Structures are given as structure tokens and as C-alpha cells.
Amino acid sequence: MPDLQKYTRYLERIWETQWLTNGGEFHEQFEERLRLYLGVEHLNLLVNGTIALLVALQALRINGGEVITTPFTFPATPHVLYWNNIRPVFCDIEKDTMTIDPVQIEKHITPDTKAILAVHVYGNPCDVEAIDSIAQKHGLYVIYDAAHAFGVKVHGRSLLEYGDISALSFHATKLFSSIEGGALVSHSHKQKERIRFLRNFGIANEEHVIGPGINGKMNEFQACFGLLHLDVVDKEIEKRHQLTDLYRKKLANLDGIRCLKDILHVKHNYAYLPILIDQDAYGIGRDRVYAILKECNIMTRKYFHPLCSNYPCYAALPSSIHSNLPVAHRISNEVLCLPLYGELAPSTVEDVCKIIQEIPNTL
Ligand SMILES: Cc1ncc(COP(=O)(O)O)c(C=O)c1O
Missing domain, CATH: 3.90.1150.10 (Aspartate Aminotransferase, domain 1)
Known part of the structure; x- marks a missing residue:
């Protein structure tokens, strides 16, 4: 747990401003500090890791067909496919890292395959290079469930930089926590903006709702907790x-x-x-x-x-x-x-x- 006195000071500030959610000052600070800590260019906070995965699929406009994934994961991974009307196609894993086995992926590819949803299990990096070359060859998206991979680097580079989008979880049981929480790491300003709208019902401004978004916003209480957890x-x-x-x-x-x-x-x-x-x-x-x-x-x-x-x-x-x-x-x-x-x-x-x-x- 982070320092209670410090958390109390943050709570006092919340009571002072009475700003509880919808992109408050702590949310903005946390998003930026986390981005710098993780060494990534484009990061959006979300309310939890499951909604982050759901939004990742919507951000890439994957809402049907098949996605190749691993059966050796937390229920959220295949469930977000189901909730996006996508059929999960389970692929075997590699015995040492326990991540999806790239050698087995290609045999599962059909004309309906849209993407590969791989999981960095226990923070062990998937074989990102092999997955990337299969995806490029077949024109597939790659989403990484990086719920376990907070802070992991490969050759000095954030593991979150691989694939089209990576999803993090900051659930209370995770190494790094904001009580409940999550984030998406994407690779363009445009994608980051799309995720920003998707997590807020698709609302662009008071007059315009630009698409079917969801409520995926992190609140100020979570953001404060996350900010303090970053220190430790x-x-x-x-x-x-x-x-x-x-x-x-x-x-x-x-x-x-x-x-x-x-x-x-x-x-x-x-x-x-x-x-x-x-x-x-x-x-x-x-x-x-x-x-x-x-x-x-x-x-x-x-x-x-x-x-x-x-x-x-x-x-x-x-x-x-x-x-x-x-x-x-x-x-x-x-x-x-x-x-x-x-x-x-x-x-x-x-x-x-x-x-x-x-x-x-x-x-
Ligand atoms: C591999 C994996 N994916 C997704 C999730 C879902 O994250 P959350 O609990 O933040 O919704 C978790 C853990 O909870 C997880 O371990």
C-alpha cells in the first residue's frame, strides 16, 4: 500500500476541488508520469485491464471473425473477444515461457482471422519478433495482453512498444496497482485520440458523439493511488x-x-x-x-x-x-x-x- 498520509493529502485536494472523475488533475498527472515511467509515446489510462482490452479491439475495429489467442491466461483475455462478437481460436503455448507458440500460430489462420491476441504471461515476453513477422505476412493485427508485464524491457526497450496495442492491468493483485485500473499503449497520436473518445462514450464535445464508445474512465481516487504507487x-x-x-x-x-x-x-x-x-x-x-x-x-x-x-x-x-x-x-x-x-x-x-x-x- 502507498503511504496513507500522502494519500490523505491527495484526498483533501479532491474534497477541495470536488473533481471526482472525467479527466481530473490527478488523472492527467498519472497518465503523463506513467507514460514517462514506462518509456512509451502514447498511453491512455482506463478503468481496468478488461475494459482496456475491450477498447483495444474497438480501437482497431475488430468486432467479428476470429482472433488467435492462448488458453493459458486469465478469463478476461478470451472473454473480451466473446464480448466483441469474435470467436477465440486457441493456440498452444511454448513450454519455457508459457506464452503463445509462434510455430503453432500459422496453422490456425483462416480467411476469418483478424488478429493475434497474445499474453506476456508472468511478464515473460512473447516471441514478439516471430509474432510480428507472422502478422505482417498475413495482414493481421497484434494485441498484447500485458496485464503482467508492467515495466518489462527487452534490449532496453519497453515490451509495450511491440504489436499494435498493448493492454496493462493495475488491479489490486498486480505488481503495480491503482486499486482497479488499466492502460493502453498505442503507436500514433491518432490512435491515442481514438482511444480517448472510446473510453468516454465516444463524446467529442457537448454537441458531438463521434462513435459508440463505452465508460472506461479512471477516476481521481484510482489515479492518486497509482501516482503514489509509482513512487514505490x-x-x-x-x-x-x-x-x-x-x-x-x-x-x-x-x-x-x-x-x-x-x-x-x-x-x-x-x-x-x-x-x-x-x-x-x-x-x-x-x-x-x-x-x-x-x-x-x-x-x-x-x-x-x-x-x-x-x-x-x-x-x-x-x-x-x-x-x-x-x-x-x-x-x-x-x-x-x-x-x-x-x-x-x-x-x-x-x-x-x-x-x-x-x-x-x-x-
Ligand atoms: C492476463 C490478464 N489479462 C487481463 C486481466 C484483467 O485485468 P483487470 O482485472 O484489471 O480487469 C488480468 C487480471 O486481472 C490478467 O491477469
Whole structure:
């Protein structure tokens, strides 16, 4: 949480001006400071990451046909397609980064394909170069769900610069938060202006509504929270980096447990700590590890399980068939996200790792 006294001072200012939403002073400050922090040219704030994704599709005028996406993601990713009357086409993922596998994308392209909606899962960059060349070859848009990728850089450049539009989430559970919140990063002034209208019902001025927009505006309370969180996010990333190193060191050489590795030339944000549990090598499977840790009052997350392709609303799609998604199924059954937050004590990380080390000996 940001400093409460500072937040209170911002609240006093809101009470003074009585400006609560619709592009207030804190909104404008936050939009600009965030843009500079992330090192991008064109950024619009939105009320949350889901509306940001919805608006991204509308900004690109994609509201029908098919979009190729990943089943290994949060429900919002395929749901925004559904809400835009688009059929999700699920593509398998790559086993090391858990992002969409570019080698598998082309086989899903049909005359109805409009775009690729890829997710930088856990902040791991998708293979942006390969996705870009497939999109160029077939004339497709690329949208990145960058909900996990706050501050991630590749070769010193913001990951958000890739694709046509990237969508961020600042939900309370994210590394960086404005309570609820989100943003879109686009690549032209024209696109930024279009998004600005779309997030405000399409209202251009008192006399003109230029298109069918939505209410996607961030309010002043969220903007203040985000502004203050920007002051502390670097420290949070640094603490999570140290805790990640500790987890990786303690869990190294443990049969059947795999941690992710840092990728060369990537500045990671250490937002999550996923491990993969290979039941044959470790002795027991992910679900039992989850239950044992829970009994010890250690709350982990099966993130992402179930796969989106298994939700009843998508299970009947041809691309949801198990044989199309073997890697996603395996990873979804093996993955477990361990506790990770700046205030987590290193000694607690050691305790968690000790339990994981000892489980096979108790079988
Ligand atoms: C990958 C992914 N996409 C989209 C979202 C939706 O963002 P929000 O909760 O801000 O609407 C989330 C998380 O909440 C997410 O993890």
C-alpha cells in the first residue's frame, strides 16, 4: 500500500476541488508520469485491464471473425473477444515461457482471422519478433495482453512498444496497482485520440458523439493511488527480485521442480513465482502440493488452471480439443504460483522451500 498520509493529502485536494472523475488533475498527472515511467509515446489510462482490452479491439475495429489467442491466461483475455462478437481460436503455448507458440500460430489462420491476441504471461515476453513477422505476412493485427508485464524491457526497450496495442492491468493483485485500473499503449497520436473518445462514450464535445464508445474512465481516487504507487514500485520489484533469487536457489536441484529462468536481454519485473511440478519425478502432483501447503497456511495459486479452453463457454470450440493444446494442458496441470510480495520475509521463503524439499521424503 502507498503511504496513507500522502494519500490523505491527495484526498483533501479532491474534497477541495470536488473533481471526482472525467479527466481530473490527478488523472492527467498519472497518465503523463506513467507514460514517462514506462518509456512509451502514447498511453491512455482506463478503468481496468478488461475494459482496456475491450477498447483495444474497438480501437482497431475488430468486432467479428476470429482472433488467435492462448488458453493459458486469465478469463478476461478470451472473454473480451466473446464480448466483441469474435470467436477465440486457441493456440498452444511454448513450454519455457508459457506464452503463445509462434510455430503453432500459422496453422490456425483462416480467411476469418483478424488478429493475434497474445499474453506476456508472468511478464515473460512473447516471441514478439516471430509474432510480428507472422502478422505482417498475413495482414493481421497484434494485441498484447500485458496485464503482467508492467515495466518489462527487452534490449532496453519497453515490451509495450511491440504489436499494435498493448493492454496493462493495475488491479489490486498486480505488481503495480491503482486499486482497479488499466492502460493502453498505442503507436500514433491518432490512435491515442481514438482511444480517448472510446473510453468516454465516444463524446467529442457537448454537441458531438463521434462513435459508440463505452465508460472506461479512471477516476481521481484510482489515479492518486497509482501516482503514489509509482513512487514505490521500483523498490517492490527489487524486493521481489531478491526473493525470486532465494526461491530459485533453494529449489534448484530438487527433482521434479522447475523454476523459470531469467531471459537474456530481458529486464524482468518478478511479478510472480510460478514453479512446475512434474509428478513422476517429484513423487506427487501439483494438486496435492497445493493442498499440503494450504494445510500449512501457505496460500498458493493454480494460476492458470483450468485452461480457458476448458470453460463451458469455450469447450465446444474446435480449437479447444485437447490434442490441439498438449503443452498448455501439461503446464496448466503442473503450475503452482508461490507467495511473492515485497513484505514477504526471506525466512518465510526458506520455510516454504523447506516444506517443498521435504514432501518427497514423507511419501
Ligand atoms: C492476463 C490478464 N489479462 C487481463 C486481466 C484483467 O485485468 P483487470 O482485472 O484489471 O480487469 C488480468 C487480471 O486481472 C490478467 O491477469
